[in-house]
Amino acid sequence: xxxxxxxxxxxxxxxxxxxxxxxxxxxxxxxxxxxxxxxxxxxxxxxxxxxxxxxxxxxxxxxxxxxxx
Numbered sequence: 001x002x003x004x005x006x007x008x009x010x011x012x013x014x015x016x017x018x019x020x021x022x023x024x025x026x027x028x029x030x031x032x033x034x035x036x037x038x039x040x041x042x043x044x045x046x047x048x049x050x051x052x053x054x055x056x057x058x059x060x061x062x063x064x065x066x067x068x069x
């Protein structure tokens with residue numbers, strides 16, 4: 001199977017079949033907010049030709065926040 005041709009998944013066209021899986025990249029700040037590092041990582045992935053980026057670690061409630069030790 002060729003990984004480079006475009007593919008349509010439920011109406012969303014992807015440039016190729018390369019997927020960056022959800023990854024905890026430690027780029028958010030202490031409150032979980034996006035930082036310049038977060039933007040830089042995702043911009044580089046997009047410019048590098050990744051067809052789909054699955055967002056990484058995030059939390060909606062303070063109680064579910066990962067505790068750094």
